[in-house]
Amino acid sequence: MNVEVQGVHWLHVLRDVSLTAGSGRVTGLIGPNGSGKSSLLRCVYRRIRPDRGRVLIDGADVWRTPAREVARQVAVVAQDTPADLDDSVEHVVALGRIPHLGALGRLSAAERALVAEAMETCEVTGLARRPFATLSGGERQRVQLARALVQQPRLLILDEPTNHLDPRHQVDLLRLVRALGVTVLVTLHDLQLAAAACDRLVVLDGGGVVADGPVAQVVTEDLLRAVYRVEAEVERGRDGLPRIFLPLPGPGGTVPAALARNGAAGGTGHAGTYDVSREPAS
Ligand SMILES: Nc1ncnc2c1ncn2[C@@H]1O[C@H](COP(=O)(O)OP(=O)(O)OP(=O)(O)O)[C@@H](O)[C@H]1O
Numbered sequence: 001m002n003v004e005v006q007g008v009h010w011l012h013v014l015r016d017v018s019l020t021a022g023s024g025r026v027t028g029l030i031g032p033n034g035s036g037k038s039s040l041l042r043c044v045y046r047r048i049r050p051d052r053g054r055v056l057i058d059g060a061d062v063w064r065t066p067a068r069e070v071a072r073q074v075a076v077v078a079q080d081t082p083a084d085l086d087d088s089v090e091h092v093v094a095l096g097r098i099p100h101l102g103a104l105g106r107l108s109a110a111e112r113a114l115v116a117e118a119m120e121t122c123e124v125t126g127l128a129r130r131p132f133a134t135l136s137g138g139e140r141q142r143v144q145l146a147r148a149l150v151q152q153p154r155l156l157i158l159d160e161p162t163n164h165l166d167p168r169h170q171v172d173l174l175r176l177v178r179a180l181g182v183t184v185l186v187t188l189h190d191l192q193l194a195a196a197a198c199d200r201l202v203v204l205d206g207g208g209v210v211a212d213g214p215v216a217q218v219v220t221e222d223l224l225r226a227v228y229r230v231e232a233e234v235e236r237g238r239d240g241l242p243r244i245f246l247p248l249p250g251p252g253g254t255v256p257a258a259l260a261r262n263g264a265a266g267g268t269g270h271a272g273t274y275d276v277s278r279e280p281a282s
Pocket of ligand 1: 011031033036037038039
């Protein structure tokens with residue numbers, strides 16, 4: 001399933017955005033906070049209607065396609081979890097079949113097996129009877145992914161799918177997503193993960209596309225400086241993928257004097273120092 005975004009404008013947020021997410025490929029959307037990534041995904045999955053421009057899925061304009069038809073083809077793991085919080089985990093996962101259900105609204109035996117398999121794959125089988133509301137952030141994220149998998153989408157849209165996951169579950173999710181063989185559009189803040197998981201990266205800044213291409217071409221020191229305003233080092237691994245070294249702080253650093261504790265310089269307008277090895281003053 002091929003996705004084409006053509007000249008999309010929305011409010012002051014998206015400005016003339018065009019991109020293609022190729023069939024069966026994993027396309028990553030990256031960019032600073034507030035650059036418009038989630039808004040663009042919402043345009044693609046028909047949550048918000050662009051003021052100008054079009055989103056075509058396999059050549060059909062999503063706003064000229066019935067919502068149910070889009071829901072049969074497109075699964076979304078969004079940051080805001082829409083599930084009814086009192087529902088059990090198993091029920092939330094089974095909701096993924098709704099777009100495919102007939103008039104009776106009952107799951108077939110094959111569909112129940114699909115629900116069980118998706119829960120197994122996302123390691124949430126042990127949580128099946130738990131109310132969704134009682135889950136941790138990472139558990140919720142895995143349940144939402146299981147719901148998306150039982151939908152058997154041709155396009156999978158993931159908005160920051162790893163932000164609550166521990167390292168092993170991050171790796172598992174991205175491996176699974178790559179192995180599915182469906183078209184994937186994903187936002188990720190972790191550029192190392194994005195570089196490993198995606199075939200192609202599109203960079204948004206200020207609501208516009210500022211770079212678009214294969215991972216190795218896009219993730220560069222110049223891009224990190226220009227778009228994220230961070231002085232990072234980028235090396236190439238033997239696999240050709242970029243390795244990103246951010247200028248992480250060691251002990252000690254500076255903060256505005258008004259925020260400094262631990263006996264740092266007082267007054268206003270001067271930088272104070274802090275020492276992370278010291279207990280905060282009580
Ligand atoms: N309904 C809305 N009305 C007005 N402004 C909005 C609306 N939704 C989002 N915005 C603004 O649009 C900008 C882009 O938001 P969006 O959530 O798309 O960014 P993002 O790139 O996904 O950010 P983040 O990395 O922080 O998740 C932000 O400045 C946000 O405040």
